[in-house]
Amino acid sequence: MYTFYSDQKKETPVSSVYRDPFSIRYGYARANETQEADDFGQDFLAFEVKERSLVFAVCDGVSLSFCGDLAARFLSEELLQWLGSQTPEELKDESLIKEKLTEHLGELTAKGTEAIRRHRLPGSMPPILREVLEEKRTNGSETMFLCGRIDMADDITHKAHVFLASSGDLRLRLWGEAEEISNPHITSDTKKRWSTKDGIIGGKIQIATGSTLKDTRRIAVYSDGFSTIDGLNTLPSTDQLQILVKKSLQSPLSDDLSFLDIAW
Amino acid sequence: MDYRLQATQQTPAYIMYLLDISASMNQLMDAGNHQEKRRIDVVTSALNSAIRQMVFRSTKGSRLSPRYKVSILAYSDNVFDVLGGIKSIDELARMKPLDNVQTQRLTNTAKAFSAAEKILLLELDKMQDCPAPLICHMTDGAYTGEDPEPIVQRIMNLTVPDGKVLVENIFISDEILSKPIENSKKWPGIMYETVLDEDYGNKLKRLSSPLPESYREMMIETGYKIEPGALMMLPGTNADLVSLGFQMSAATPVR
Numbered sequence: 366m367y368t369f370y371s372d373q374k375k376e377t378p379v380s381s382v383y384r385d386p387f388s389i390r391y392g393y394a395r396a397n398e399t400q401e402a403d404d405f406g407q408d409f410l411a412f413e414v415k416e417r418s419l420v421f422a423v424c425d426g427v428s429l430s431f432c433g434d435l436a437a438r439f440l441s442e443e444l445l446q447w448l449g450s451q452t453p454e455e456l457k458d459e460s461l462i463k464e465k466l467t468e469h470l471g472e473l474t475a476k477g478t479e480a481i482r483r484h485r486l487p488g489s490m491p492p493i494l495r496e497v498l499e500e501k502r503t504n505g506s507e508t509m510f511l512c513g514r515i516d517m518a519d520d521i522t523h524k525a526h527v528f529l530a531s532s533g534d535l536r537l538r539l540w541g542e543a544e545e546i547s548n549p550h551i552t553s554d555t556k557k558r559w560s561t562k563d564g565i566i567g568g569k570i571q572i573a574t575g576s577t578l579k580d581t582r583r584i585a586v587y588s589d590g591f592s593t594i595d596g597l598n599t600l601p602s603t604d605q606l607q608i609l610v611k612k613s614l615q616s617p618l619s620d621d622l623s624f625l626d627i628a629w
Numbered sequence: 630m631d632y633r634l635q636a637t638q639q640t641p642a643y644i645m646y647l648l649d650i651s652a653s654m655n656q657l658m659d660a661g662n663h664q665e666k667r668r669i670d671v672v673t674s675a676l677n678s679a680i681r682q683m684v685f686r687s688t689k690g691s692r693l694s695p696r697y698k699v700s701i702l703a704y705s706d707n708v709f710d711v712l713g714g715i716k717s718i719d720e721l722a723r724m725k726p727l728d729n730v731q732t733q734r735l736t737n738t739a740k741a742f743s744a745a746e747k748i749l750l751l752e753l754d755k756m757q758d759c760p761a762p763l764i765c766h767m768t769d770g771a772y773t774g775e776d777p778e779p780i781v782q783r784i785m786n787l788t789v790p791d792g793k794v795l796v797e798n799i800f801i802s803d804e805i806l807s808k809p810i811e812n813s814k815k816w817p818g819i820m821y822e823t824v825l826d827e828d829y830g831n832k833l834k835r836l837s838s839p840l841p842e843s844y845r846e847m848m849i850e851t852g853y854k855i856e857p858g859a860l861m862m863l864p865g866t867n868a869d870l871v872s873l874g875f876q877m878s879a880a881t882p883v884r
Contacts, residue, residue, distance in 0.1 A: 497684045
């Protein structure tokens with residue numbers, strides 16, 4: 366088994382790991398201003414490889430909500446657990462699994478709200494900031510997410526059962542044997558997110574599973590902080606990706622950045 | 630040039646408030662809930678709400694990211710720099726700037742805009758990658774002394790890559806509109822063609838920038854119905870509209 370959970374107070378340079386049959390590259394960096402303030406990143410990235418199956422979650426906490434980093438971490442951990450508890454067969458039935466995940470995301474609000482309620486704010490801060498944050502606490506912590514599970518089905522043909530679910534503007538790229546595959550099922554939407562108070566808001570979750578992903582051999586998921594790679598047709602080398610991470614962080618609009626690339 | 634640049638810690642939005650503190654600001658006005666309050670109290674309360682809105686829009690985790698820079702100039706016969714210079718929102722959050730604002734006598738609006746122009750000319754070079762600065766002017770009556778119009782026109786022609794400097798006017802008056810605005814949430818805004826009942830209102834209309842679409846979108850998101858083509862001018866006939874005016878001033882797109 367191999368597990369990675371991002372440290373929200375530390376950068377993880379773009380790294381690669383091979384756990385048969387998956388080649389994985391991943392990286393995590395906080396926005397420049399967050400690094401300067403030594404604060405928590407609002408993204409969270411987690412994945413786990415177990416036998417011939419991989420589960421992952423990438424979350425982008427909403428910084429205007431109450432401590433979006435909390436929702437991002439909470440939901441990533443919960444999604445990983447939920448994905449690991451499903452069987453590949455269950456994940457193939459799109460409408461059924463959509464209903465099941467939607468229900469689960471609704472049920473998580475009780476636990477999420479409790480986690481938010483328990484969260485202690487720093488002792489020293491201006492009263493107006495404390496008032497604003499307490500007001501935000503009543504409205505909950507929010508995060509966008511994209512999660513999935515890949516189960517190897519055939520080692521010779523490299524076919525796998527792929528399940529993906531999303532709400533928000535995390536970026537998803539898919540490749541087949543040679544070329545990038547268009548992806549009409551999971552699209553970015555900045556209005557959609559999950560909230561500890563209200564569950565899914567801004568619209569229904571998006572699901573892609575079964576035959577729609579049968580030719581997929583590689584997927585990349587990243588947060589909007591790494592939008593600099595949006596226009597690249599192929600993903601560059603690990604070293605080159607790290608250079609692009611540094612370049613992204615130099616922009617005045619730099620944001621937290623999570624990146625995950627899985628090939629099989 | 631479309632007012633789309635986002636305010637960030639590295640590229641903060643700059644907002645300058647020009648507050649008329651002439652003697653007439655002691656008059657009472659509709660403060661909602663069948664209450665009346667002094668105009669100056671309605672204004673300081675609305676400005677405090679705008680500062681709170683800026684704080685709301687600047688949180689990242691439990692930290693305050695300095696996405697806004699603010700000046701507050703109060704003017705009457707003279708101009709007073711209430712904050713003692715430009716302050717970032719995290720500095721402003723630690724201050725109580727409006728606790729001791731006292732009304733004085735006259736309304737030397739030209740002097741106030743002249744002071745604003747001086748600050749802008751000093752600062753504009755540093756704001757080339759930032760959202761266009763905004764001056765939010767609040768007054769309750771015609772100016773005394775020199776006509777401010779030429780100065781305001783000069784300010785409105787100052788430009789950064791994001792767009793020209795924005796000027797917003799909140800005009801507190803009971804007589805500016807022939808029909809009262811019943812519900813500020815449904816109000817479409819003042820357009821070029823809107824006829825105002827006061828000459829000074831019409832002058833301020835000329836001295837008000839068109840509301841950028843990015844600001845309008847933000848206002849729509851917070852439940853207002855301002856329509857395309859509206860000017861950055863508010864008839865401060867009640868506390869609700871004064872508050873709307875100050876909320877508008879802080880509607881810069883943020884990261």
